[in-house]
Amino acid sequence: MAKQQGSVREKQRVFTNFPKHYKVIFHNDDFTTMEFVVRVLVEVFYKPESEATVIMLTVHEQGKAVVGIYSYDMAVSMTNRATAMAKAEGYPLRITYEPE
Numbered sequence: 001m002a003k004q005q006g007s008v009r010e011k012q013r014v015f016t017n018f019p020k021h022y023k024v025i026f027h028n029d030d031f032t033t034m035e036f037v038v039r040v041l042v043e044v045f046y047k048p049e050s051e052a053t054v055i056m057l058t059v060h061e062q063g064k065a066v067v068g069i070y071s072y073d074m075a076v077s078m079t080n081r082a083t084a085m086a087k088a089e090g091y092p093l094r095i096t097y098e099p100e
Helices: 034-043 049-062 072-089
Strands: 021-027 064-071 094-099
Touching (some): 021 072, 034 049
Antiparallel strands (some): 021 064, 021 094
16 A cells, blocks of 8 residues: 655745835925926826815925825836926926835
């Protein structure tokens, strides 16, 4: 008779690391026009004009505001696009991103 081999089951732990999300933040300055900020929010961040206006006023009154929360790649891409747009228009609009 053949010797029977037992089977051993191992428990495997699977850890799923979800990608971090990043807050994109607009900072107030004395040179960038309110209209331009609204335009950037609509064209780059795809905000409806009414929401873009509220965000712009928050930036103006409080000094900064979170525009949205995105994956790292989206936050970097949108920040770079908006900064380039501002630079092309001659505005010093400052946009940063940080982990949520």
